Amino acid sequence: xxYIYEPDEEAILDELLKxxxxxxxxxxxxxxxxxxxxxxxxxMDSATRNAGEMIGxxxxxxxxxxxxxxxxxxxxxxxGAEALKG
Numbered sequence: 001x002x003y004i005y006e007p008d009e010e011a012i013l014d015e016l017l018k019x020x021x022x023x024x025x026x027x028x029x030x031x032x033x034x035x036x037x038x039x040x041x042x043x044m045d046s047a048t049r050n051a052g053e054m055i056g057x058x059x060x061x062x063x064x065x066x067x068x069x070x071x072x073x074x075x076x077x078x079x080g081a082e083a084l085k086g
Contacts, residue, residue: 005012
């Protein structure tokens with residue numbers, strides 16, 4: 001059985017090849033975009049983690065400085081009270 005193609009086989013093949021290439025280029029574009037978004041997400045996750053660690057370190061430093069200031073103030077108050085007694 002012979003089939004009659006309308007349009008002919010060559011025209012169909014040309015059109016399918018064009019569409020295939022278009023789909024492949026579009027697929028590559030989507031993969032590139034997904035890869036870029038994944039890299040950005042990873043970078044932002046790392047930055048968030050680093051910021052959290054930095055906040056923890058700075059909070060510790062602040063608390064140590066505050067405690068040192070409070071201790072110094074208490075020592076000065078005690079020394080002043082001792083000076084008034086003696």
